[in-house]
Amino acid sequence: MGAFTRALRALVLLAGFYLVGLVLLALLGLGDWALVTSGHHGIGVIRLQILSVVLAVPLVRGLALVRTPRGEGPHGVELTPEAQPRLWELVRALAEAAGTRAPARILLTADVNAAVSERTRLLGLVPGPRELYLGLPLLQGLTEAQLRGVLAHELGHYAHADTRLSGITARVRGQVARTVAHLRGEAGEGKTEKRNVLHRLLAKLYTGYGTFVLRVTLQDARRQEYAADRLAARLAGRTATASALRELPALETSFAFYLDAYALAGSDQGLLPPRGEVFGGYGRLLDARQLELVGLRAELPHESSSPYDSHPPLAARVRRIEELPDDGRTDEGGAAAFALLEAPLETLAALEDAVLKAPPSGTWARAADWPDLLTRSMDARLGDQDAPLPRALVREKGTAGLPTLLSVIEAGELWELARHLPASAETRAAKGRARQTMLRPLLRVQLHRMVLADFSVRGRLRWEFSWEGPHAAVLTGERGAPLEEGAESRDEGGPALEHAIEAALADRPDTGPLRALCALGGGPHTPKDGLV
Template identity: 30%
Template sequence: MPDEPEPDRIERLRRTLAHRYGEQLFADLAAPGADGPAASHRTGGAALLATVLALTVHGLTVGLAVLGLWLLVARWGEGLQPAVGGLLLALAFVLRPRFGRARKELSELPFLERADAPRLFALIDEIGAGVGTRGVDLVVLDASVNASVGAYGIRRRRVLVLGMPLWATLDPQERIALLGHEIGHYAHGDTRHGFLVGSALGSLDTWRYMLARSDDGDTLSDTFINVLTALPRWAVHGLTVLLDGATLRATQRAEYLADGAAAHTAGHAAAVAVLQRQFVSRSIDSALRREVVGARTRVGGRTRREVQAEGLWERVAAEVRTVPEREYERLRRVAELRGHCVDSTHPPTHLRIRNLERGEPRPPALALAPDRAAALDAELAAPAHKVAALVLRDGEV
């Protein structure tokens, strides 16, 4: 569980835009006619611009491939041109759009399909039907203090990633809210996470990595390379900024709508409680770190991690439950002063809470009965224990 790296220029810009768009969208959603023609026009115009920019990025990749192939075939035997062609083809291959894959064979994490966790998938299907979409094809459990959804493969199979430290701190109804939020992303769409735009952002990130300025030394070769790559580096930087600007507002809006799906599914109180848990994410992480350190001490000639994986998540959850209500309120005030986001694509957390609280409370569309919650816990016990053993063994997953 390493500390987060220092954000680069693009990441800092994204966080700034996250705060700005989050505040603007909160004001828009609170205004009459928030989902009217004007809002649709803004969203549609940004989506069109994002599509054009994404096609431009992929067009550059195709251009590299075509030019490389021409130099390799048509100019065979003419000096260095075939070698340059091969280099361009290799570069185009690196920058190609990626469909992604589950990579089960490369990970020890639990990858759950319907046969592995029928109760969990039935619950996800029920939540999906309630928000107007289908469920997921795969669930992955890990040790992150987070949850997320995505898609992979040519068929764009849906995957839900559940972080066990977060899941363990939630009560049954809050877990419904968490699932409602994540599945709500599929219902409302998100241009930034679609294949066309998402793969274009991935290609731009690869460009940025390859063209990054060398600051390791002040040799003549470093200076020459930095000067040579300056123009394409700034061109990629500009394309990234434009694509970010065209997609971040829609992504922020999708987060607010997903919060609404959580409130509809599990009730306003549960949806707000899940958001408030983000204020103490550092406490959750710290509790897990202490468990990792404790598991590496020796008792009776053997490491404690052999026995400490049992009940790990319950101990982390119990420690988080000791955080008093006044601390949550203090952290919320700090968030309002300094700003708090899950990451650079989310609106400020306190605005998300205020957006939910301004709505009229309604009963949850789905309530998880105690016997059903207990059966779900029993179903996830074995894979959750596997994640616990991995995090205690490696210190990170």
């Protein structure tokens, strides 16, 4: 199907949206006219007329939204030609090779993604300024050759007029979505207005039409992705393009892990890494964990994330590219794509300023370095009294310290205490040993946390930062010496602590090993009931 035919079909779908609304309004109008001319009067007739007006209002509002609101788009930092000449030279050269206009702006974002947009007019029939969105994690995780494949794919959407003609289809989707929102009573900003059964039925009608639109246009969207992949393989090479796609799941998984375990580990306390390191540290993680990424590259998703996903399954895209004839381009552009950026430290800092929202306190604090961030964030987490097990102890015993918990275990009251812990309906319904088996993993985690908190408040816990693997929680005794030399169980406190916790939670609990371990970590200011 050609571009003109796709555009014409999209216009028909858009007209169908308005036709549905006009038919519904006509039916409401005919109903009112029939009531007026029937000669019937009374409160019942008035209520029916009021109901028809109430139903008509969201329909009219939906039809009146002729102009699609301009979205803000992704937050990021504009990379100007003057500031980033090498990146712009690459983009312009690829655009020329693709036979299309280069974008007017390049925006660096914090997403594991690249995308293009075009501000068209007249439902996308008149071209307009173009923008390219480029995720920093792609620059950090891809080679220059792989980045060329990603950029060539996005420019392929320009070359095939996808960004212009898709505007009409996007208008249909947007109109249906906004009308459904009105009918459902979604007032925006998380507010919801009450709607009656008829409103919800009308919303289902428009949702059905929207589903029909998606099904009709889905295959076109997937063909566009395959076509852009073929152009990318021609411009950047088959191997580089396929390997770039293979990198995406690995980068998505590792970047999400990095933000949670490293960059934003102290965000609850309003604490960030040193300036420029919020996103800069991701490159360090990638360098340190290359072996872990190998498996992620090999395992590609064979299904789309949604049946209405506009992109084909990643595995199918990679297979089609790798089935193309060998072009011999296997050893070019091996340098890191990140090297294309001029003044990278300033760019990283600027991206932080653009995408990070202010914490509740109003301003971010900065750690001195990564180990300092780890220590301060973990100490704050351990000092949080709102964990499930401490809450249960306060409720039952009035205090939440580790000595209190050990006394509860020794008195045989642990499983009675555990009824206050959050649990699934299945766990709450279970009895006896089955219930204990279901609750034991949660108790193990909570007890481990309380032991670390007890050592932390006494100054007997040291955190060792690592890019290569989990951070290590090291329990210390006199003069800061580790209680277990050479312990390999990182972030668990060592095998002795694991054994002590297992003994305390056994069917026949034994708190002796745990009390002995805590005694080894005693200090001159050991509190009677350690904080949690």
